[in-house]
Amino acid sequence: MALVPFVFALPVWAQTAPPSASAEPTDPKATEQWEPVPKAVTPGKQDSAPPSDAVVLFDGRDLAQWETSKDHSPARWKVHDGVMTVNKTTGNIQTKQRFKNYQLHLEWQVPKDIAGEGQARGNSGLFVASTGPADEGYEIQILDSWKNKTYVNGQAASVYKQTPPLANAMRPPGEWQAYDVVWTAPVFATDGTLKSPGYVTVFHNGVLVQNHTQLAGETVYIGKPKYKPYADAPIKLQAHGDPSQPISFRNIWVRPLD
Secondary structure (H helix, E strand, O other): OOOOOOOOOOOOOOOOOOOOHHHOOOOHHHHOOOOOOOOOOOOOOOOOOOOOOOEEEEOOOOOOOEEEOOOOOEOOOEEEOOEEEOOOOOOOEEEOOOEOOEEEEEEEEOOOOOOOOOOOOOOEEEEEEEOOOOOOEEEEEEOOOOOOOOOHHHOOOOEOOOEOOOOOOOOOOOOEEEEEEEEEOOEEOOOOOEEEOOEEEEEEOOEEEEEEEEOOOOOOOOOOOOOOOOOOEOOEEOOOOOOOOOOEEEEEEEEEOO
16 A cells, blocks of 8 residues: 655744844934024023023112012112121012012022021021912922031922932032022912923932922922912022021022923
8 A cells, every 4th residue: 555645734923024223213403403492591601600591580780670579569678898788677578570480599698697506597498389478389498507416308409398408519608509500380260270380390409309309299397299270480588587697689580480
């Protein structure tokens, strides 16, 4: 009997050819972006000097850009020797102009012979968005934190009562301190609910101390922070009632980022 050979049919699997080298872009122009062209901004002669698109809030001459927070009357802090010094009797001051998102530069000085300790030592505050005449809003703490022990979410460059700074970059009393701030304002829906929180980045004397920090809400002294809706707001400087000598400010400018 003749043997009939069996032929086994092996399955043929579809195979994907390896990607061809020719599938990769070969023209560098394929990944070039030409528009929109960023606007030209002339920087200051020094990093602390206002660039060409900045709004100068204080140049050492007058308080034309500021008003008293309580009643919107002209600001009555003392202007002398190119600086302005807190007047505790007239209270907080704020910008006449309102802002949303921005970059801010501000310099402040604690007196060399400052007295007191803890929170009663050169206390003030930068409210990146002021939502009321008193201490309402979102506060970056100003305080003499040079060898001065206090709660860490209340020392200089903290988001007050929320987030301590990443480092204590304080210079000694009598020397000028610098804050460079990027404020991303919270966004609210039409019904007042929070769509996205506020974020802040802060450099203290060139040292990164708040890195896109998310805020839990407005500053409160007692209790937990919470948000309340607003569209835009002034920038406020605090006239704190501690018994130590008042602090001074100079060279304040802001770049709106909206």
